[in-house]
Amino acid sequence: MTMQEYDSKMQLLESEFEAKKKELMKEFAFSNNPHQIGDIITDHIGSIKIEKIKWGKGVNHFPSCVYIGVELKKDLTPAKKQNHTQIWQSYLIKQ
Numbered sequence: 410m411t412m413q414e415y416d417s418k419m420q421l422l423e424s425e426f427e428a429k430k431k432e433l434m435k436e437f438a439f440s441n442n443p444h445q446i447g448d449i450i451t452d453h454i455g456s457i458k459i460e461k462i463k464w465g466k467g468v469n470h471f472p473s474c475v476y477i478g479v480e481l482k483k484d485l486t487p488a489k490k491q492n493h494t495q496i497w498q499s500y501l502i503k504q
Contacts, residue, residue, distance in 0.1 A: 434472040438464035442474045442498070449485060452500040456481040460493075473498040 439462075444450060448459050457478035467473035477495045480488045 434466070435464050438467075438472040438474050438498075444474070444476065444498075449481065450476055450496055451502055452496045453502060454496075455494070456485060457494055457496055458487075465497075467497065468499045 442462065444459060444462070446459050446462065449456055450459060457476065457480055459476045459478045461477040463475045463477065464472055465475050475495050475497055477493060480490070480492045480494050482488050
């Protein structure tokens with residue numbers, strides 16, 4: 410085996426590992442997701458109605474969901490500006 414063959418096989422292994430690692434992180438985040446699209450959630454900044462759910466690396470070393478939706482006023486109606494914002498699952502205060 411040459412050094413080039415070694416490097417190419419090592420790069421292939423590393424890319425496969427990273428792909429499997431991301432898949433595991435995504436699976437973990439969504440399996441621990443208590444909310445669905447359409448739910449209203451609140452964090453320390455405000456409330457949103459969930460329109461989209463993604464995942465990301467959380468505050469701790471565990472992945473968690475990121476909820477995206479339109480900002481709501483205190484009476485839970487859409488704000489006038491219709492800004493889309495995101496709330497991390499780890500920052501939720503009302504569920």
